[in-house]
Amino acid sequence: MHAATFCALLAEAFLAGDWQPAxxxxxxxxxxxxxxxxxxxxxxxxxRVAESLPRGEHLTPARVASFVERDLGFRxxxxxxxxxxxxxxxxxxxxxxxxxxxxxxxxxxxxxTAGQLADWLGVGVSELAGFADLQGRHLRASARSRRxxxxxxxxxxxxxGSPRLLEAPKDRLRRLQRxxxxxxxxxxxxxxxxxxxxxxxxxxxxAARHACRPVLVxxxxxxxxxGIDGRRVAGLFEAMGIPRTVARVLxxxxxxxxxxxxLAALAHTWWLRVLYARPHLPQGAPTSPALANLCAFRLDARxxxxxxxxxxxxxxxxxxxxxxxxxRPHRLVRMVxxxxxxxxxxxxxxxxxxxxxxxxxxxxxxxxxxxxAVPRQLRERLEAILTNCVRHGPNxxxxxxxxxxxxxxxxxxxxVTAACPRHGxxxxxxxxxxxxx
Numbered sequence: 001m002h003a004a005t006f007c008a009l010l011a012e013a014f015l016a017g018d019w020q021p022a023x024x025x026x027x028x029x030x031x032x033x034x035x036x037x038x039x040x041x042x043x044x045x046x047x048r049v050a051e052s053l054p055r056g057e058h059l060t061p062a063r064v065a066s067f068v069e070r071d072l073g074f075r076x077x078x079x080x081x082x083x084x085x086x087x088x089x090x091x092x093x094x095x096x097x098x099x100x101x102x103x104x105x106x107x108x109x110x111x112x113t114a115g116q117l118a119d120w121l122g123v124g125v126s127e128l129a130g131f132a133d134l135q136g137r138h139l140r141a142s143a144r145s146r147r148x149x150x151x152x153x154x155x156x157x158x159x160x161g162s163p164r165l166l167e168a169p170k171d172r173l174r175r176l177q178r179x180x181x182x183x184x185x186x187x188x189x190x191x192x193x194x195x196x197x198x199x200x201x202x203x204x205x206x207a208a209r210h211a212c213r214p215v216l217v218x219x220x221x222x223x224x225x226x227g228i229d230g231r232r233v234a235g236l237f238e239a240m241g242i243p244r245t246v247a248r249v250l251x252x253x254x255x256x257x258x259x260x261x262x263l264a265a266l267a268h269t270w271w272l273r274v275l276y277a278r279p280h281l282p283q284g285a286p287t288s289p290a291l292a293n294l295c296a297f298r299l300d301a302r303x304x305x306x307x308x309x310x311x312x313x314x315x316x317x318x319x320x321x322x323x324x325x326x327x328r329p330h331r332l333v334r335m336v337x338x339x340x341x342x343x344x345x346x347x348x349x350x351x352x353x354x355x356x357x358x359x360x361x362x363x364x365x366x367x368x369x370x371x372x373a374v375p376r377q378l379r380e381r382l383e384a385i386l387t388n389c390v391r392h393g394p395n396x397x398x399x400x401x402x403x404x405x406x407x408x409x410x411x412x413x414x415x416v417t418a419a420c421p422r423h424g425x426x427x428x429x430x431x432x433x434x435x436x437x
Contacts (some may be wrong), residue, residue: 001087003069003078009087011064014046016091019055021047026281033088038081045073062095068081091406098241102294103189108240117246120183121176131173132252139259148173149282150258153265154352163265163272165226167282176253178285184250185290188240191300196318204418206315206322207363209370213324216361216368219336220351224319225288227345228257228295230279232240236294254287255279289318299343306335320404321347322363328352382412386430394434406436 024046029039035272042351045068053059053067068074074082095112111117118128130137131148138147149167156163169177190198195206210216221227230251237247258276266273281288300316303323305313310332312325323332340347355361366372386409389397398405413431417424 001083004065005081006072006078006082007065007069008061009090010068011061012093013091014049014064015059015061015093019050019225021050024050027091028231028233030089031087031091032082032085034085038085041073041077045071048073093247095243098243100188100241102297103241104187104240105189106187108187108242109183111246111250112243114249115245121179123176128249128253131176132249133256134248134252136257139257145396147259149284151258151262159277163269164283165258165262165265165276165375166284167258168284173253175287177285180250180253181287181290184237184240185287185294188294190290190293191297191304193300193304193315194317195292195315196320197293202418203317203364204316204372207366207368209315210322210324210361210363211368211371213361214326214357214366215324215329216355216363217323217329217333218353218363219321219323219333219338219350220348220357221319221321222346222348223272224273224345224353225283225292226275228292232295232314232344233279233281233291236291251279254281254285254291256282256285261276292318296343296345299340299345302339302343303336306339307332317364320364337411365415372419374416374423379416379420379423382427383430385409386413386427390430394436409434 009031010028013031014024016029017023021043023041025039028034028042029048032038034042048071049064049067053064097110097112100108107256109120111120114125114128118125121128123131133148149169151165151167154164154166168174182298186199195201195203232254234244234247234251237250238244242250257279260277263273263276266276281291296316300314303316303321304314307323307325310325312323312332315322321336323336324330325332333354337347337349360375361368362375363372365378367375385397389409394405395407402408409431413424413427416427
């Protein structure tokens with residue numbers, strides 16, 4: 001038997017009960033059926049382990065085994081009598097939830113094993129493995145009906161942008177993801193600077209932070225969802241105190257890799273092909289915004305601290321970064337690029353916009369020269385569309401070809417109402433007067 005194997009078995013024996021040297025030594029001695037001097041040596045080893053590795057920490061068998069293997073007392077006796085001992089009894093460690101390294105709003109569910117996770121989600125263990133798809137079987141499935149996601153491409157919104165792939169999970173997987181969102185992800189606190197996809201925060205709360213500021217800088221993160229890979233998501237779940245094996249399953253449920261036959265639109269963008277081909281956060285899954293916010297926690301914390309030290313303010317809405325302050329924005333922009341790279345994000349330099357005094361300041365479509373408000377030009381355009389719909393009917397006013405023109409107008413009116421209730425009430429009355437076919 002190799003020393004590493006013995007240490008792994010001894011670590012499991014130590015962890016299989018109370019973390020007291022006497023109890024640990026009793027289990028370790030029972031493992032090899034020790035007697036006499038062997039029992040005394042095992043008590044001394046257990047004492048050193050318990051003293052150096054407090055049980056309050058999230059101990060794993062691998063960490064305990066590593067400590068034992070490096071212990072000088074163990075190394076002295078291994079070559080003399082310990083290597084010839086036979087394993088008489090093996091102890092099994094039942095996985096438990098560890099302490100969370102992230103701030104929590106409430107306790108997380110007990111999902112220390114795949115069986116517990118399957119019970120909590122209301123599926124069988126084999127179904128859970130199929131949905132997590134850690135073996136990548138859906139990548140090899142030729143029929144799209146056997147895949148877990150429906151995919152469609154959207155053209156870039158600007159010349160500087162890239163095509164976007166919308167990956168919407170099918171019904172059963174979407175229900176599992178919503179369960180994970182409500183029961184696990186929503187219990188973890190996000191940074192105060194994050195305003196996108198956070199209950200109680202919105203574009204208006206984000207824009208209000210930058211009202212009446214001399215200089216406003218807007219920056220954009222490239223491939224915000226796609227750039228977050230499965231290993232990073234699994235590490236996030238581990239940081240919540242979830243055991244590694246279950247964290248990998250949860251990451252598999254919340255990420256996907258795009259099959260090669262659906263990447264034809266990226267024939268000339270090799271770096272995006274690489275990102276889509278590996279497990280990543282799908283743009284269209286209910287869990288992706290929350291996971292992206294949590295993965296960006298360190299980025300938000302560092303940028304917020306740096307901005308405060310220079311007299312600036314920082315907010316983030318999804319992949320849009322906004323900073324406002326007195327002057328000298330170029331030095332700030334360079335530092336944002338550096339911090340983003342260190343946190344495994346990339347800033348799209350072509351989308352950086354610096355709005356100085358004398359130029360209209362826009363934050364997420366709102367004017368922030370004074371208090372956040374919908375720009376006058378947009379209000380007048382919407383009022384003209386609503387008035388023409390009332391007078392001439394809505395059929396001839398849908399010039400942009402929206403598939404559900406009524407809901408489109410309702411959304412725009414709600415947008416104005418949230419920023420300026422006085423204008424919103426007038427627009428709502430016009431909306432009610434429209435005679436829809």
